[in-house]
Amino acid sequence: MRATVLGAGVAGLCVATDLAARGCDVTVFDPAPRPGPHGCSWWAGGMLAPFCEGETAEEPVVRLGQEAADWWERQGVAVQRRGxxxxxxxxxxxxxxxxxxxxxxxxxxxxxxxxxxxxxxxxxxxxxxxxxAEAHLDPRAALIHLRDRLEKAGVAFAAEPGRVEGLTFDCRGLAARDALKDLxxxxxxxxxxxxxxxxxxxxxxxxxxxxxxxxxxxxxxxxxxxxxxxxxxxxxxxxxxxxxxxxxxxxxxxxxxxxxxxxxxxxxxxxFPDNLPRLSRRGDTIHVNGLFRHGFLLAPALARMAAEAACDGTRPEFWHEDHC
Known part of the structure; x- marks a missing residue:
């Protein structure tokens, strides 16, 4: 399957990683040549702390956030498991x-x-x-590592959207307010x-x-x-x-x-208003957005769900009908 990912923040890079692992031909479009201070993900704390987030977050954040440390380690990112x-x-x-x-x-x-x-x-x-049971990582090092790993795996990166083939995964964060009005x-x-x-x-x-x-x-x-x-x-x-x-x-x-x-x-x-992420589809575009303060914690689970929805036809958790 051919796939286009819009945005190379934590959500876009995680989605591209899971799609590429499934053998998809992936192209990522982002105006910036490399991860840096232009992106929201650059300023993250990098805490993989699902239990602490449970103080204010809902149950799915705690449950799905427990996938994060293992996922990041599988990608070769240094994860500190010291609680x-x-x-x-x-x-x-x-x-x-x-x-x-x-x-x-x-x-x-x-x-x-x-x-x-x-x-x-x-x-x-x-x-x-x-x-x-909690962990942490250096988010800037993690972003750079994912980007380099994807390039070595043959994923193409470009600054301007060119010819789009197959499904598009819109991971632009706040820039997607042109399509997601309640963001x-x-x-x-x-x-x-x-x-x-x-x-x-x-x-x-x-x-x-x-x-x-x-x-x-x-x-x-x-x-x-x-x-x-x-x-x-x-x-x-x-x-x-x-x-x-x-x-x-x-x-x-x-x-x-x-x-x-x-x-x-x-x-x-x-x-989004409920502070939970969403996956939604309009035509050939799947929106992956609304990670709130849980970017590095929930992006792995959300990327898995997006890849499953695209490749396996599943209806994942966080699927939202308003934009379908």
């Missing part, structure tokens, strides 16, 4: 209890247990949750710090009644801080969000106050 630590300050201890009630897959650890997992946080928190943007902002005096082994989620912070180690003393969630298509970086992220990091560990501010970024993630 997630969830913390809160003593005055906000009810937030940790609430999080524990709303999620699964965790065990409670006391101050000594936390110090054994994360020595640099020893003595700073009375208790925490350890979600051992909206949810702004996320992040920062990258270099703090060589701090060592963290796994992502840390710091809960707060007003906003939460996650810190993801990227290696070589780099840490990604994220992320705000604002109902907006605006991609501008705000002073307020930067202050919140940096203040929360400093509260997590004072050594972050001496860190080098490497980068601040923002982008708008595509989401």
């Amino acid at each position: 997630t630590i969830v913390l809160t300050f003593g005055r906000d201890r009810r937030e940790l209890d609430r999080f524990a009630r709303r999620t699964d897959g965790h065990v409670q650890v006391d101050a000594d247990g936390l110090a054994a997992l994360e020595p640099d946080l020893g003595g700073r928190f009375e208790r925490a949750l350890h979600v051992a 909206r943007g949810v702004k996320g902002e992040m920062a990258v710090l270099r703090a060589p005096d701090i060592r963290l082994n796994r992502p840390i989620r710091l809960l707060h009644p007003r906003f939460s912070l996650y810190v993801v180690p990227r290696g070589d003393g780099l840490f990604m801080l994220g992320a705000t969630q604002i109902e907006s298509n605006d991609r501008r970086r705000s002073v307020r969000s930067a202050l919140e992220l940096l203040s929360a990091a400093y509260a997590l560990h004072p050594a972050f106050g001496e860190a080098e501010l490497v980068e601040i970024g923002a982008d708008a993630r595509p989401a």
